[in-house]
Amino acid sequence: MTGKILKILATVLAFTAMFAMLHVAASSNRNMEVNTLTVTIAENYHPLIAEEQIKTKILNAYPQLLGSPLNAGDLAQVEEVVRGISYVENAAAFRLADGNIAVSANLHTPIARIVNAFNQSYFLSQDGSLVPLSPHFSPRVMVVTGNIRAAYSPVINILQLDTLSELSANERILRDLFQLVTFINNDAFLRSFFDQIHITPEGEFELTPRNGAHIVEFGGIDRMEAKFDKLLRFYQESLVRIGWDKYSRLNLEFRNQIVSSK
Known part of the structure; x- marks a missing residue:
């Protein structure tokens, strides 16, 4: 019995000593000068x-x-x-x-560089924030032009508004743009193929590939996956045979067909 009590006392003393040492170390740490x-x-x-x-x-x-x-x-x-x-x-x-x-x-990780209707430029980031351009580094990201009237604001995050009713018309375009660019960036081919988006006065999206061969009239972000699937099939089954610059515009807005024009 005495031995058990001694063991308990030894354990208590050990913990007490340890806490005392930690307290001394913490106090010493607080009193140290910050040198680096x-x-x-x-x-x-x-x-x-x-x-x-x-x-x-x-x-x-x-x-x-x-x-x-x-x-x-x-x-x-x-x-x-x-x-x-x-x-x-x-x-x-x-x-x-x-x-x-x-x-x-x-x-912040930029996913698009926006040039708005007033020729102001800023980034749209991966977390939905708006980020100013950097004088030190210019990342290669999607360039977006056209009917974007939203100006840069450090307090806007288009993903933090709970409901669509809280979004202004300008912010709604940015949220649609965010979804479109995110979809493109998540696909290896689309990410490497398209490098510019233009927003029309009607608020619809037009995509331009890096080779500049044609313009894809994408419309809104409704049926986004189906539109891209239809476009990729058209590329694989038609344009690879007849040439990428055969048509100047490809319209994806109709459900079961692509309307092309020279």
């Missing part, structure tokens, strides 16, 4: 901003960050600065064991 700030961008094929540029923005906002101990709330403020950068989707800041700070940032 490391920024890491998660893997992204469209790096709209560089790690060093994010670091510069942090230090411009908090020049006292390096060379002094970390104050309560500093990490949250660093995260707020990084998340406020237009190219950043999300970010997290951490205190390392040596007292220094590491920041991890996830960037």
Whole structure:
């Protein structure tokens, strides 16, 4: 019985010592000066901003960050600065064991470059956000022109509105565009074949292939999969034989046929 009590006391003392050591280490960590700030961008094929540029923005906002101990709330403020950068989707800041700070940032992934009716340009991102152009990097994505009257806004996310009734006419076009571009990007052939979308005054979509051989009058996004299936069959059964530039326009709006014109 005495031996069991001694074992319990030894276990309690061991845990107490461990927690005391952790407390001392945490206190020591808090009192350490921050000497380095490391920024890491998660893997992204469209790096709209560089790690060093994010670091510069942090230090411009908090020049006292390096060379002094970390104050309560500093990490949250660093995260707020990084998340406020237009190219950043999300970010997290951490205190390392040596007292220094590491920041991890996830960037927006553009899926289309929009040139609206007022000749303003911005990106539509994979998460539905609108993102300004980058002066440092120009990703090769779908170019969209025509009747897009929506201007760039950092607060718009077309996927976060719960119902279609909350969408303005301009935002509705952007949501339809998002669905169309996403469908194209998810298909290897379509993604490599089409590089431009034009929106007509009636709000319908026209697709142009990279070779510029013809224009595909796609219409709206209704029956989207069926339209592309019909188009691919036409390519395989007809255009590969008679030539890609045989017709100047292909109309997909009719259910059971493609109307072509020279």
